[in-house]
Amino acid sequence: NIAKLIVHTDINMLSVVQYAVEVLKVRHSIVCGHYGCGGVRAAMSHQHLGLINKWLRNIKDVYRLHAVELDSMPDEEKRKERVRALYADAANAQNNGAYPLAMEQWQKLIKEFPSDPLASSARYYLGLCFQEQSPPDYANAAAAFRKALEDKELKEQEEALVNLGWSLTQLGAPSAEGSATNADAEKNAKSALVEASRVFASFLDKYPDSPSADRAIFYAAEAESRLGNTEKAVGLYNQLVQNKKLSKSALIPEALYALGFSYEALKQPKLASENYAALIDQHAKPPLVRDA
Numbered sequence: 001n002i003a004k005l006i007v008h009t010d011i012n013m014l015s016v017v018q019y020a021v022e023v024l025k026v027r028h029s030i031v032c033g034h035y036g037c038g039g040v041r042a043a044m045s046h047q048h049l050g051l052i053n054k055w056l057r058n059i060k061d062v063y064r065l066h067a068v069e070l071d072s073m074p075d076e077e078k079r080k081e082r083v084r085a086l087y088a089d090a091a092n093a094q095n096n097g098a099y100p101l102a103m104e105q106w107q108k109l110i111k112e113f114p115s116d117p118l119a120s121s122a123r124y125y126l127g128l129c130f131q132e133q134s135p136p137d138y139a140n141a142a143a144a145f146r147k148a149l150e151d152k153e154l155k156e157q158e159e160a161l162v163n164l165g166w167s168l169t170q171l172g173a174p175s176a177e178g179s180a181t182n183a184d185a186e187k188n189a190k191s192a193l194v195e196a197s198r199v200f201a202s203f204l205d206k207y208p209d210s211p212s213a214d215r216a217i218f219y220a221a222e223a224e225s226r227l228g229n230t231e232k233a234v235g236l237y238n239q240l241v242q243n244k245k246l247s248k249s250a251l252i253p254e255a256l257y258a259l260g261f262s263y264e265a266l267k268q269p270k271l272a273s274e275n276y277a278a279l280i281d282q283h284a285k286p287p288l289v290r291d292a
Contacts, residue, residue, distance in 0.1 A: 003039025006031060007058055034088055044070070083113050087122065094125060103129045120151035124160045131167065142167040142192075161203045162212045168196035169219045172226050189226075196223040214240055214249035221255070225262065234262045241275075253283040 006013060020026040042049060043059035053060070063070065090105030106126040110119050127144035130137040145164035148154055172193035200220035204213065221236035237255045240246055256279040263272035 002052065002055055003037055003043065003059060004031075004033055005039075005055070005058060034085075034092065079113070083109065083116050083118055086112070087118050090122065090125065094129060099129045099132045117153070120148050120154045121156060123148035124154065124156045124163075127160070127163060127167070131163070136170070138167040138170045142171065158203075158207050158210055158212070161199060161206070162210070162216055165196050165199035165203060165216060166219055168192045168199060169223050172196060172223060193223045193227050196220070197227070209245075214246045214251050217243075217246075218249075218251045218255055221258065225258065230262050230265050234259060234266070237262065253279055256283070 008014075017029065020029070039056060040059060042052065043056040044063050049056075086105055086109040090102050090109065093099075093105060094102035103126060106122045106129065109116075109122045110126070113119055123144050127141045127148065130141035130144060142164055145160045145167065148160045149157065149164065154160060169192075172189045174189070197220055200216045200223070203210070203216045204220070207213070210216070217236055217240040221233045221240070224230075224236060225233035237259045240249065240255045241252060241259065246252075256275050259275040260272045260279065263269070263275065
């Protein structure tokens, strides 16, 4: 309902609660509000809203009784309240898959409060939203992650860095910029891959034991492979495959296949066969087994 009101005269609500507690034996009930509620703001205004005013009467009474305290709230506290409201609404939208709405709220927070500590986190989450678009907008995602990482106090430093590298790797894919024969597209793709390689190296140096270490190693290898640095790519693929701590990684089959393909390019058929065989023996289900 409007403003999520729990009113003692609401027979419908009371009946539902009674049924839940007495018949369904529900032991815990949660009454959850949110920042920036439009219903509460309307109740605190002096607008005539017709029938809605009658529904909001209980909030209006609370506001009337505490008007002096509420109206004397300092501007800084109001600013913080506004930031928290935008952050909560954006996070809620993103958690529920409403990415366009989440992006709108994150961008609003960043525009209104660019220097607030939460703005950097907002930029990180905005980057994730760009990745979730259809089709994904990796260019704007990378830009958002870069901007977020300018804040050395960013709580999501680790996640922002690996997602920046991944977005750049996707920008380096042949189809990311359009036709592979386009000179500008090839130049931009190469630039993205070079930056991705540098980002992943920085990530692995700072967070060697990160849960995302396998992603960083694999996509660093992918970046080097696309740049034509096959031997360097082989070293990274082997780093992933041979690391016992990462033996459960879902990327191992792809790394083994990439090793086989890379060794073929390096004219080392014996090593290529060994990695194809390891893929077939150890990972029977992945579709890559057929090609191996």
